[in-house]
Amino acid sequence: MKLEDKKRVLREMVLARRFEERCYQAYMERKIGGFLHLYPGQEACCIGVMEAARPGYDYVITGYRDHIHAIKCGADPKEVMAELYGKETGSSKGRGGSMHIFDVKHRFMGGYALVGGPFPLAAGLGKGIQMKGGDEIAICFLGDAANNQGTFHETMNMVALYKLPVLFVCENNHYGIGTAIDRSTAVVDQYKRVCGYGIESAQCDGQDVEVVYEHARRAVDYVRSRKGPYFLELITYRYRGHSMSDSRSYRSREEEEMWKKRDPIFILRDRLIEAGALTQEEFHKLEKEIDDYIENEVVRFAEESPEPDVRDLEKYVLADRETQLPWLTGKVA
Numbered sequence: 001m002k003l004e005d006k007k008r009v010l011r012e013m014v015l016a017r018r019f020e021e022r023c024y025q026a027y028m029e030r031k032i033g034g035f036l037h038l039y040p041g042q043e044a045c046c047i048g049v050m051e052a053a054r055p056g057y058d059y060v061i062t063g064y065r066d067h068i069h070a071i072k073c074g075a076d077p078k079e080v081m082a083e084l085y086g087k088e089t090g091s092s093k094g095r096g097g098s099m100h101i102f103d104v105k106h107r108f109m110g111g112y113a114l115v116g117g118p119f120p121l122a123a124g125l126g127k128g129i130q131m132k133g134g135d136e137i138a139i140c141f142l143g144d145a146a147n148n149q150g151t152f153h154e155t156m157n158m159v160a161l162y163k164l165p166v167l168f169v170c171e172n173n174h175y176g177i178g179t180a181i182d183r184s185t186a187v188v189d190q191y192k193r194v195c196g197y198g199i200e201s202a203q204c205d206g207q208d209v210e211v212v213y214e215h216a217r218r219a220v221d222y223v224r225s226r227k228g229p230y231f232l233e234l235i236t237y238r239y240r241g242h243s244m245s246d247s248r249s250y251r252s253r254e255e256e257e258m259w260k261k262r263d264p265i266f267i268l269r270d271r272l273i274e275a276g277a278l279t280q281e282e283f284h285k286l287e288k289e290i291d292d293y294i295e296n297e298v299v300r301f302a303e304e305s306p307e308p309d310v311r312d313l314e315k316y317v318l319a320d321r322e323t324q325l326p327w328l329t330g331k332v333a
């Protein structure tokens with residue numbers, strides 16, 4: 001990664017962290033309702049992988065921990081925040097909330113609440129790309145527990161059989177809600193689980209964004225050159241609970257502190273400082289700039305945006321038979 005790119009990536013990771021922490025605060029203030037799954041600790045995963053891909057050009061799909069993936073694809077943080085606030089200006093018009101951020105314009109094909117749900121959809125995206133031609137790829141981000149779903153195995157078989165251009169990124173944060181991976185999964189090294197399907201795979205440190213980027217570059221090149229699907233496992237950790245109702249009683253504070261010593265933002269920050277490319281003061285200035293942006297633009301936009309009109313409650317939620325599904329009405333041959 002070039003120095004300029006590293007500095008930009010540091011900024012993006014700080015934005016991701018502060019955005020999520022601000023969501024936490026807004027939830028506690030009851031400005032955000034419903035479910036909320038936050039990403040602090042895992043920033044190097046999505047940002048490092050997408051740095052090696054083409055955000056806004058390659059198709060991306062993921063689970064419910066989806067805000068940062070959408071933003072990295074090009075979604076406006078203001079629209080993502082407005083979605084969390086349930087406002088009409090949100091990326092899903094306020095009807096989806098945290099788990100259903102979509103930004104089709106930037107080829108962010110959605111966050112999904114159903115664990116494992118995105119696997120077959122990613123295969124479909126890959127099949128679509130293959131039929132259309134072109135050099136896009138589909139990237140499917142998912143957690144380690146999702147790999148125990150039946151959809152995982154059916155999808156791995158099909159993508160391997162048809163050599164679909166899909167990169168699977170497993171963000172292994174060691175927990176599925178409150179269950180540690182070694183209590184739910186026979187083979188904890190997730191990258192080994194796809195060998196039986198003949199899929200290329202690798203595992204790497206998910207805390208060091210440069211390491212993630214290097215591995216992702218190889219994986220993306222492999223998929224883009226149409227050699228077939230690829231499975232990349234990133235070893236990472238989420239600092240907060242699974243969702244807002246999780247007290248994290250299933251893990252020790254020592255374990256959390258140990259992971260915080262390998263904070264993805266601090267790893268890159270310290271490396272830049274050591275190389276003389278950044279000072280502590282510049283870093284604080286960056287944090288302040290980002291906090292101001294989130295407060296004065298992102299949060300303000302969400303707060304000032306209108307609520308959806310209650311008469312439009314079903315708009316965008318249920319398919320409109322007349323205009324959106326004309327074949328159901330028999331008007332299309």
Ligand SMILES: Cc1ncc(C[n+]2csc(CCOP(=O)(O)OP(=O)(O)O)c2C)c(N)n1
Nearest residue numbers: 065113114115143144145146173175176177
């Ligand atoms: C089909 C289905 N089964 C169960 C759930 C309940 N559930 C929500 S999150 C979750 C754990 C998923 O963990 P993982 O895939 O590792 O992702 P992480 O939360 O760690 O990012 C489960 C079982 C669900 N949402 N969907």
